[in-house]
Amino acid sequence: METIYIKHPIDPERIKKAPSVMALGYFDGVHKGHQQVIKTAAKVAIEQKLPLAVMTFHPHPKEVLSTSTRPMRYITPLQEKMEQMKKLGVDQFYIISFTKEFASLSPQQFVKDYLISLNVQHVVAGFDFTYGAKGKGNMDTIEEDSKGHFNFSMVPALKNGSIKVSSTHIRELIHQGEVQLIPDDLGRYYKMSGTVIDGEKRGRKLGFPTANIQMNERYEIPKTGVYVVKLSIDGHHYFGVCNIGYKPTFHVKHEGDPSIEVHIFDFKQDIYGKEVEIEWLKRIREEKKFASIDDLIHQIHMDKEQSITYLKKNQLAF
Ligand SMILES: Cc1cc2nc3c(=O)[nH]c(=O)nc-3n(C[C@H](O)[C@H](O)[C@H](O)COP(=O)(O)O)c2cc1C
Numbered sequence: 066m067e068t069i070y071i072k073h074p075i076d077p078e079r080i081k082k083a084p085s086v087m088a089l090g091y092f093d094g095v096h097k098g099h100q101q102v103i104k105t106a107a108k109v110a111i112e113q114k115l116p117l118a119v120m121t122f123h124p125h126p127k128e129v130l131s132t133s134t135r136p137m138r139y140i141t142p143l144q145e146k147m148e149q150m151k152k153l154g155v156d157q158f159y160i161i162s163f164t165k166e167f168a169s170l171s172p173q174q175f176v177k178d179y180l181i182s183l184n185v186q187h188v189v190a191g192f193d194f195t196y197g198a199k200g201k202g203n204m205d206t207i208e209e210d211s212k213g214h215f216n217f218s219m220v221p222a223l224k225n226g227s228i229k230v231s232s233t234h235i236r237e238l239i240h241q242g243e244v245q246l247i248p249d250d251l252g253r254y255y256k257m258s259g260t261v262i263d264g265e266k267r268g269r270k271l272g273f274p275t276a277n278i279q280m281n282e283r284y285e286i287p288k289t290g291v292y293v294v295k296l297s298i299d300g301h302h303y304f305g306v307c308n309i310g311y312k313p314t315f316h317v318k319h320e321g322d323p324s325i326e327v328h329i330f331d332f333k334q335d336i337y338g339k340e341v342e343i344e345w346l347k348r349i350r351e352e353k354k355f356a357s358i359d360d361l362i363h364q365i366h367m368d369k370e371q372s373i374t375y376l377k378k379n380q381l382a383f
């Protein structure tokens with residue numbers, strides 16, 4: 066996959082003008098609805114013997130246009146989005162830097178500069194895709210704005226039961242800790258990449274060493290609590306039990322991002338500094354403040370047992 070970064074204003078002299086089929090969207094999550102859009106474009110690309118291209122915008126428009134001071138978090142930060150695009154067989158991945166100036170382009174100017182000038186032959190987008198200043202361009206205006214330079218296909222909403230598959234719904238599931246439901250919408254478990262860092266060196270003394278994981282990017286954060294997780298380290302897969310939270314047994318203050326700590330089953334290696342991937346399989350309980358360390362240790366034993374039972378019952382491991 067070729068990745069093409071474009072900074073606004075686009076320089077028409079410097080861009081490739083080979084014809085392509087282009088799927089358009091923000092695609093945070095690259096969920097089943099997004100996959101439908103990209104697969105529709107892939108089908109047209111095969112029929113027309115053209116490369117499959119995807120155009121996305123980064124950072125997320127909300128991050129640039131919203132007045133909120135809270136930083137935007139992602140289901141798939143850019144690196145992860147790229148990985149998913151590769152898996153879908155995308156040939157060219159265009160990343161347009163989303164700035165206030167870019168956002169103020171009229172819909173017609175966007176189509177002219179970013180689609181027609183790239184020699185796009187066919188555009189595919191989801192039913193709710195909008196383009197141009199204030200999102201005034203949409204699936205009802207694109208035909209007129211294309212001025213006959215390209216055809217387009219609109220992909221209808223994908224539903225999971227009565228609920229529309231959407232990044233918003235997946236975010237809600239992450240925040241509610243309902244991670245076991247996420248594969249229905251996302252097509253895979255929610256996962257993060259991170260680095261194993263030093264903790265407070267207490268885990269080993271408790272009889273439960275825990276790998277403390279620092280997220281590598283601004284991911285959406287699951288609800289605090291204890292989870293069954295899968296870890297990938299150097300291409301090997303392990304299962305474990307994870308606490309995400311503020312460790313109220315030891316700390317009074319709950320500031321900043323929660324810590325993420327995984328006790329890995331049947332594992333005894335030093336992995337400080339390693340890059341890992343953590344998949345969130347199932348939330349099993351709330352984080353609690355224990356009256357004694359013995360009570361906490363007893364509870365962690367039970368969490369481990371419960372996790373292994375869950376993994377066995379769902380034929381995920383053991
Ligand atoms: C499965 C599991 C469940 C945990 N549950 C709690 C909890 O409910 N409350 C709490 O204060 N700490 C909880 N912890 C966090 C421990 O307090 C923490 O692992 C220990 O303090 C070691 O921290 P360190 O690795 O930073 O040294 C849990 C840890 C694990 C692995």
Ligand SMILES: Nc1ncnc2c1ncn2[C@@H]1O[C@H](COP(=O)(O)OP(=O)(O)O)[C@@H](O)[C@H]1O
Nearest residue numbers: 264265266268269274275276329333335336337
């Ligand atoms: N089963 C295991 N699960 C998690 N980490 C383990 C395990 N066995 C060994 N380790 C190593 O021990 C470290 C955790 O030890 P711990 O005493 O909890 O210290 P820290 O507070 O630095 O996390 C991990 O980062 C990892 O390198």
